[in-house]
Structures are given as C-alpha cells and as structure tokens.
Amino acid sequence: MNAAIAPAAVVVRRNIAASAEDLFDAWLDPEALAIWMRPGAGIRNTEAKVEPRVGGRFEINMHAESGVIPHSGEYKVIDRPRRLVFTWFSPHTGDRDSLVTVDFLPRGKLTEVVVTHEQLPEAKREAHNGGWTKALEKLDAFRGASA
Amino acid sequence: MGEYQSRQLDGVFNALCDPTRRAILARLTDTEARVTEIAADFPISLNSISKHIRMLERAGLVTRSVQGREHVLSLNAGPLADAAEWIERYRRFWEGRLADLEKYVTQRKRKRQ
Numbered sequence: 001m002n003a004a005i006a007p008a009a010v011v012v013r014r015n016i017a018a019s020a021e022d023l024f025d026a027w028l029d030p031e032a033l034a035i036w037m038r039p040g041a042g043i044r045n046t047e048a049k050v051e052p053r054v055g056g057r058f059e060i061n062m063h064a065e066s067g068v069i070p071h072s073g074e075y076k077v078i079d080r081p082r083r084l085v086f087t088w089f090s091p092h093t094g095d096r097d098s099l100v101t102v103d104f105l106p107r108g109k110l111t112e113v114v115v116t117h118e119q120l121p122e123a124k125r126e127a128h129n130g131g132w133t134k135a136l137e138k139l140d141a142f143r144g145a146s147a
Numbered sequence: 148m149g150e151y152q153s154r155q156l157d158g159v160f161n162a163l164c165d166p167t168r169r170a171i172l173a174r175l176t177d178t179e180a181r182v183t184e185i186a187a188d189f190p191i192s193l194n195s196i197s198k199h200i201r202m203l204e205r206a207g208l209v210t211r212s213v214q215g216r217e218h219v220l221s222l223n224a225g226p227l228a229d230a231a232e233w234i235e236r237y238r239r240f241w242e243g244r245l246a247d248l249e250k251y252v253t254q255r256k257r258k259r260q
Contacts, residue, residue, distance in 0.1 A: 010234045012241040018252040026252055036247040039240060092236060113248070115241045119160050119233070 009118035020081035020104040020111045027084055027102060028052040033060060043069075054078055058086070073097070088117065096120075156233055159226045162206035167191070168199050172208060172222060179221035182211075 016023060026032040033048035042064045049059045053075065060071040069091060076099075077085035084102040098119050105112040162168055171185060186196045200220065203209040207226045212219050 010237045010241070012238060012245060014242075014245040014249060016245075016249045016252065018249075018256060022252050022256065023248065026248055032251060036251040037244060038247065039243055092240075113245055115245065117237045117241060119156060 009116055012115045012117075013112055015107060015110045015112050017110055020106055023111055023113055024081040024084065024104055028078070033058075038062065042066075051075075052078065073100070077101075087120075093119070156226075156230055158206035159208065159230045162203050162208055163230070165199065167196075168203055171196075171199060171203060175209065175220060175222040179219050182218045182220060185220065 026036065028050055030048040030050045033050065034046050037048065037060055038046040039062065043062045044065070045063050047059075047061045047063075051057050054077065055074065057072060057074050062069040062071065071088065071090040073087040073089055075084070075086045077083055081104050083104070086100055087097045088100045089097050098117060101116040103112075103114040103116075105114065163172075167189060170189070174180060174185060174188060182197070182200065183193075185200070186193045189196055200209060200211075204211060208223055210221050210223050212221070
C-alpha cells in the first residue's frame with residue numbers, strides 16, 4: 001500500500017563502463033537509437049528521427065507484428081554530458097505527454113545513468129502544449145525545406 | 148491505456164503528491180473513519196482537511212458515505228493499482244533500454260580499440 005503511495009514517478013538506474021559523453025551521445029544519435037531503443041518483445045526494428053536541440057523533436061517508431069508503435073517528444077534540456085530532458089508521448093502514456101529526465105553521473109571508471117520518467121500534472125502539460133504546437137509547425141517547415 | 152484511464156491517473160498522481168493527503172490515505176488503510184476523526188488527527192483547519200478530502204474523492208481514492216449526521220470516508224485502492232501498473236510498465240521498459248544501451252556503447256567501444 002505505502003509502496004504504491006510514495007513515488008508518482010519511476011526511477012531506473014544503471015552503472016555502465018563507458019564515458020558520460022559516449023552514453024549521452026547515444027541518446028541523440030538516430031542510428032544508435034535504432035539499435036538500443038528496441039524493446040525485444042515482438043519489435044522487429046526501430047526507426048529514429050532526431051532534431052537534437054532544445055525545442056527540437058524526436059520520433060522513434062517501433063515496428064511490431066501488429067503495426068507501428070509511435071513514440072515522440074520534444075527536447076527540453078540538452079546539457080552534454082550531464083543531463084537530457086525530453087517529453088515522451090506514446091500509446092502507453094495514454095497518448096499524452098510525460099517527462100523523461102536522464103542524468104549521467106560520473107562514478108570513477110563507470111557512469112551511472114539515471115532515468116526518471118514522470119507523468120505531467122494537468123496544468124504543467126497545458127503549458128507544454130503551446131510549445132508542442134509551435135514545435136510541430138517548425139518541424140513541418142523543416143521537413144518542407146529538406147524535402 | 149485509454150483517455151479516461153490516463154486522466155484518472157493524473158488525478159491519482161496529483162492527489163498523491165501532498166504529504167497530508169498521503170497521511171489521510173494511510174490512516175484509511177486500517178479502517179474507515181469519520182471526517183471529524185480525521186480532522187482531529189491533523190494540526191490544520193477542518194476547512195483545509197475538507198479540501199484535501201475532496202481532492203482524494205475526485206481522484207477516486209476515497210469514497211464518502213453519509214451515515215446519519217456523519218460523513219464516513221473509506222479507501223478505494225483501485226486507482227492506485229492503475230498508477231502502480233503505469234510505474235511497473237515503465238520500470239521494465241527503461242531497465243530493458245538501459246541494458247541495451249550498455250550493450251550498444253560497450254560493444255562500440257571494443258570495436259574502436
């Protein structure tokens with residue numbers, strides 16, 4: 001009971017034998033994301049598109065037998081190699097924004113990667129939506145220019 | 148997860164982010180209680196307690212029944228299970244991703260050496 005009451009967010013940590021820079025870069029490199037952002041169960045392949053700047057967007061499409069599971073979001077903080085913050089939107093967040101913070105903490109020869117994933121309270125999310133719409137418009141302009 | 152369920156989760160998370168509301172829920176895990184009994188447990192006004200209780204009711208975590216002149220509150224743990232399920236889903240997801248991130252970065256490092 002109390003365990004369920006305590007945190008309204010999920011925190012996952014892992015110590016990895018690599019530099020904070022190498023780990024940080026793997027989050028913003030579409031080719032890297034296509035390899036490691038692929039949950040095993042039934043996902044055949046993943047495609048990633050990344051606009052690595054604050055206010056920029058990413059799309060990660062996971063191809064399952066049943067169809068594509070789209071994930072997307074907007075970068076809020078890009079502080080290499082310490083911290084990355086982005087919104088996360090997927091069918092599993094009820095098609096609403098949630099917020100992911102990734103911290104890269106030096107631990108001697110290792111780096112501790114800490115992922116904090118939280119739902120956004122109503123008011124906060126409405127504030128995000130303004131930026132979201134603008135970012136979509138910008139992304140469309142960006143695509144139009146590169147097409 | 149549907150729209151309704153997601154909105155309900157928002158309410159649950161908002162309700163849980165306050166220590167007084169968590170204490171009220173903890174109080175109700177043992178047994179139901181009258182509003183006046185709960186108010187007596189906290190060093191804040193009845194008015195503030197009522198606001199906290201209304202928020203818990205809106206989140207579907209607390210049910211109120213009127214027995215004579217008393218309002219009796221009981222815990223409804225269902226929505227907490229939904230919150231726990233969300234947390235569990237993403238805990239598994241990110242644990243898996245970080246394991247694959249480790250594989251990716253360390254294999255790449257070996258190739259470079």
